[in-house]
Amino acid sequence: MNKSQKIKAELFKDIIMGIIILSISVGCFFTYNPADAPLEVGTGGMTFATYPLAVASLLTILGLIYLLSSFLKYIKNSSKFDLLSNIKNAVKNNQSLYFKRLGSVILLIIYARMIGEINFFISSMIFLFTAFYLFERRDYLKMSVLSVLGSGFLYALFIYFLKLPI
Amino acid sequence: MFEGLIGGFANCFDPINFTLLFLGTFLGLLVGALPGLSSPMAIIILLPVTYSLEALPALLVMIGVYVGTKLGGSFSAILLRTPGTPASACTAIDGFPMAENGQASLALGYATYSSFFGGLTSWIIAVTCIPIISAVALKSSNADIALIGIMGLVMVSAFTRGSMLKGFIGVCIGLLIGSMGMDKSDAIERFTFGSLDLLTGVPFAAALVGLFGFSVVLSDLSLMKTTSQLITEKFKIELPSFKDFCKRWRAWSIGSFFGAVVGAIPGVGADGATWLAYGTVKNNSKNPEKFGLGEPDGVIAPETANNGTTGGAMVPMLTLGIPGDASTAIMIGALYLHGLQPGVTLMKTGAEVVYGMLAGLLLAGIMMFVIAMGAIRFFVYILRQHRSLLFPFVMVFATLGAYASYNEIFPVYAAIFLGVFGFLMEERGFPVVTIVLGVILGPIIEYNTRIALQVADANWLTFMDTLPRIIILGIIIFLVFNEIKQGLIREKLSKTK
Numbered sequence: 060m061n062k063s064q065k066i067k068a069e070l071f072k073d074i075i076m077g078i079i080i081l082s083i084s085v086g087c088f089f090t091y092n093p094a095d096a097p098l099e100v101g102t103g104g105m106t107f108a109t110y111p112l113a114v115a116s117l118l119t120i121l122g123l124i125y126l127l128s129s130f131l132k133y134i135k136n137s138s139k140f141d142l143l144s145n146i147k148n149a150v151k152n153n154q155s156l157y158f159k160r161l162g163s164v165i166l167l168i169i170y171a172r173m174i175g176e177i178n179f180f181i182s183s184m185i186f187l188f189t190a191f192y193l194f195e196r197r198d199y200l201k202m203s204v205l206s207v208l209g210s211g212f213l214y215a216l217f218i219y220f221l222k223l224p225i
Numbered sequence: 226m227f228e229g230l231i232g233g234f235a236n237c238f239d240p241i242n243f244t245l246l247f248l249g250t251f252l253g254l255l256v257g258a259l260p261g262l263s264s265p266m267a268i269i270i271l272l273p274v275t276y277s278l279e280a281l282p283a284l285l286v287m288i289g290v291y292v293g294t295k296l297g298g299s300f301s302a303i304l305l306r307t308p309g310t311p312a313s314a315c316t317a318i319d320g321f322p323m324a325e326n327g328q329a330s331l332a333l334g335y336a337t338y339s340s341f342f343g344g345l346t347s348w349i350i351a352v353t354c355i356p357i358i359s360a361v362a363l364k365s366s367n368a369d370i371a372l373i374g375i376m377g378l379v380m381v382s383a384f385t386r387g388s389m390l391k392g393f394i395g396v397c398i399g400l401l402i403g404s405m406g407m408d409k410s411d412a413i414e415r416f417t418f419g420s421l422d423l424l425t426g427v428p429f430a431a432a433l434v435g436l437f438g439f440s441v442v443l444s445d446l447s448l449m450k451t452t453s454q455l456i457t458e459k460f461k462i463e464l465p466s467f468k469d470f471c472k473r474w475r476a477w478s479i480g481s482f483f484g485a486v487v488g489a490i491p492g493v494g495a496d497g498a499t500w501l502a503y504g505t506v507k508n509n510s511k512n513p514e515k516f517g518l519g520e521p522d523g524v525i526a527p528e529t530a531n532n533g534t535t536g537g538a539m540v541p542m543l544t545l546g547i548p549g550d551a552s553t554a555i556m557i558g559a560l561y562l563h564g565l566q567p568g569v570t571l572m573k574t575g576a577e578v579v580y581g582m583l584a585g586l587l588l589a590g591i592m593m594f595v596i597a598m599g600a601i602r603f604f605v606y607i608l609r610q611h612r613s614l615l616f617p618f619v620m621v622f623a624t625l626g627a628y629a630s631y632n633e634i635f636p637v638y639a640a641i642f643l644g645v646f647g648f649l650m651e652e653r654g655f656p657v658v659t660i661v662l663g664v665i666l667g668p669i670i671e672y673n674t675r676i677a678l679q680v681a682d683a684n685w686l687t688f689m690d691t692l693p694r695i696i697i698l699g700i701i702i703f704l705v706f707n708e709i710k711q712g713l714i715r716e717k718l719s720k721t722k
Contacts, residue, residue: 076653080394087401087416096413103675104683107408110671111401111415118397125390159446164645167439167624171637174628183621190617194449209618213625221277223629 063138068145070133077126084122087115155195162193179218179225183210226356233580237588242282246585249286250592251600253293256309258301258604259615262445263310264294265551269438270619272430272559272626280563281581287559288582291552292344292589295495295532296597299336300604303524304329312495312531315503319516319523326519330463335524337462337597338470339477343529344590346481347488347536352583354489358544359572368677368687370569372697374670377547379704380491381662389708391655398650399663400670402427402643409668410675422635430630431639432664433558436657437551438623439644442616444651449612462601465521476506476522477529484533488540491547491662495534502530535586543579545569546669551658557665562630568669 091111098106150157166189173182187206196202217223236242249271256267267290275283298313303320316336323332365373382392405416406426417423470477480502487498506526507516516523538549546568548554560567565575572579597604627640647657681687689695 073653076649076655079649080398083398083401090418091415092413093417093419094414096411103678105675105678107411107413107415110674111404114397114400114404114667118394118401121390121394121397125394156447159449160443163443163446163620164641167620167641168638170621170624171628171634171641174624174637175634186621187617190620191613194446194613194616196611196613205614209621213621217273217625217629221274223273223276223625224632225625225629 061138063136064140067133067136067138067140070129070136071140071142071145073129074126074133077122077129080122081119081126084115084118087111087118091115159193163190166190166193174225180210180214183213226352229356229576229580230352230584232577233582233584234588236281236577236581237285237584242285242581242585243588245278245282246285246289246589247592247596249289250293250589251289251596253290253295254297254300254593254596254600254604255293255607256290257294257297257313258309258608259297259612262615262619263298263441263551264291265437265555266441266619267294268552268555268559269434269626270622272434272555273622273629275559276562276629280560280565280575281578283559283563284556284578284582285585287552287556288585289589289592291556292532292535292586292593293596294552295344295535296337296340296528296593297604299340299524299528299531300333300601301608303332303336304605305608310495312499312534313527314496315499315527316524316531318503319518319520322517322519323521323524328519330461331465331521332519332524333462333601334464335470335521336528337594338464339480339525339528340532341590341594342470342477343481343484343531343533344535344593345587346529347485347533348583348587348590349536350485351536351539351586354540355543355579355583356572358540359569362544362569363573365569366677367673367680368690369694369697371670371673371677372688372694372701373545373547373569374666374673376697376701377491377541377545378659378662378666378670379701380547381659383704383708384490384497388654388712389705390712391653392659395650395655395657395659396663399660399665400667401663402432402660403664403667404671409672422633427639427643427664428627428630428636429558429561429664431627431636432643432661433555434623434627434636435640435643436647436661437555438619438626439640440647440651440657442619442623443644443648445612446616449616462598464598470525473522473525475509476525479505479509480526480529481533484530485537487530488534488537488549490537491541491549495531495550498530498534498537499527502526532590535590539583539586542567543571543582546571546666548658548662548665551661554658554661554665558661561665567665 091108098108170182170186184206187209188202191202217225237246253267256262268287271286271290275286294310298308298310299316300309302308302313302317303324306317306321308314308317320332378396382396383389405423407424408415483498483502487501503523503526506522507513510522538553541547541549542553542557546557548557557567565578624637627636630636651657677687689698
């Protein structure tokens with residue numbers, strides 16, 4: 060991929076981000092008042108809705124500017140851009156990194172779930188060992204020792220010493 | 226003021242507080258030396274540890290980390306050419322060539338000396354300015370506080386890296402996150418999506434952990450495979466002679482000046498200060514051609530500026546509740562988590578904490594100097610360790626930081642969501658510090674605007690009633706228009722290219 064194509068690929072990502080920002084801002088207009096409360100103006104001339112709607116309006120304007128400027132730059136760039144092959148290349152070149160990122164998020168969700176359900180020491184030990192594995196360590200003895208000692212240290216620090224209600 | 230400061234020192238010399246400050250500084254040096262882990266991340270790691278502490282001890286740990294990371298970053302910059310923190314990138318330009326020329330120990334000595342000196346100078350400026358500004362700020366009314374908050378948001382958006390448009394978008398997203406939950410004035414739900422967990426809004430700890438913890442881990446996973454190759458195996462810190470250091474007065478005075486002044490401007494942070502100081506010293510040097518080849522002034526200027534920002538950043542944070550950088554943003558969050566209200570009233574309601582923090586800032590600078598001299602070999606040993614051993618522990622601490630804030634899983638889920646979102650934003654060049662600032666300042670701005678309008682009987686002209694308000698409005702308008710103008714110029718230049 061040459062420099063111009065790279066720029067175009069980055070601009071495409073900017074467009075996607077612009078769409079996300081715009082979706083958030085427009086979504087705010089439909090979700091700011093989940094209880095359907097009446098809009099009664101108070102003594103100061105503001106209601107509970109004034110501030111979030113003002114911010115959402117500003118975000119919509121800014122999001123539109125960002126999206127339009129990215130889109131115009133994208134159109135002006137004359138190099139060829141094939142979305143599918145770009146995605147394929149990115150996945151192929153960064154497979155391990157993407158896997159680690161996705162794995163980290165999933166692992167964190169499972170860990171959070173485990174803290175609430177099972178013992179903190181055991182859940183931390185499992186998490187640490189799995190995370191070491193995810194980050195491509197294969198020295199199992201060192202991983203096991205670090206997981207056990209690390210969890211023990213964390214347990215002693217937070218439960219015994221700091222007395223956090225975990 | 227002196228009484229307060231003496232009281233602050235007395236509090237810091239309490240054995241537990243002193244030990245915590247020492248440990249914080251030690252950890253700061255350690256984390257700062259590790260490329261990819263910065264000061265905000267280190268403070269986030271410590272967040273769960275501080276929950277069971279009183280406000281002052283908790284903040285002293287954070288101040289120790291804040292000061293320690295500034296110097297720690299230069300270790301890897303000099304020995305590896307890989308800056309430990311973004312602000313140390315400038316130090317690598319001349320620090321690494323010095324190490325290549327066999328002067329690694331001296332380069333580390335210059336960095337340590339300069340960091341200490343920069344911190345000391347900015348501390349003097351901070352303790353002089355804070356009581357004066359606080360005395361004026363205490364007279365602020367609701368309208369003033371709202372305007373100061375807006376000015377802080379605009380300044381951070383304007384001065385953080387990248388475009389103001391991206392900064393503003395980040396701020397708006399932060400403001401919306403901050404408005405989630407029950408409205409304080411009318412007790413009506415906003416953006417709760419029918420969730421009971423969201424009635425109290427997004428937990429502050431979750432926002433901090435997500436945006437400064439998880440998002441950084443996700444981003445830094447790309448560094449996982451990098452290994453650290455040291456330029457030399459034999460080193461210690463060799464301090465330059467005092468005479469030699471004094472001879473280089475131009476470099477350290479310029480560095481100290483930029484550190485203190487730029488540090489006090491919300492949003493610019495140490496990165497901007499170091500480059501400004503380096504550029505100025507180089508341009509004013511009789512031998513600018515020597516820069517980049519191992520010129521000691523090229524280490525002194527950025528390092529004094531780097532640590533000089535610590536005192537500068539404290540000024541808007543402790544007087545106006547506006548953070549100078551990401552680390553002070555988290556400290557503002559810590560003040561909230563410990564039941565204190567940051568802002569113009571902090572000097573009135575939490576003077577003991579303010580003076581304790583100021584005393585801690587000076588002591589942390591001294592500790593940083595002593596620890597660096599004694600334990601440089603240990604830091605370099607850690608620096609050579611593989612990150613795959615470190616990141617899982619960072620993730621555990623960050624998870625606990627969110628979990629222990631409410632003792633519920635919900636803040637962890639919120640932190641993970643915000644972490645992924647923050648990571649995506651950072652990847653596209655949106656500074657996440659603007660989001661956090663929006664979360665912090667949003668409720669303050671809204672509350673004070675509503676009160677000000679109630680007092681003025683819904684007259685919006687109340688925001689132009691007094692000279693200070695007109696000046697603040699003028700600054701806001703100037704910053705916005707100037708940034709639009711700069712953006713248009715940049716656009717024109719890119720078209721001509």
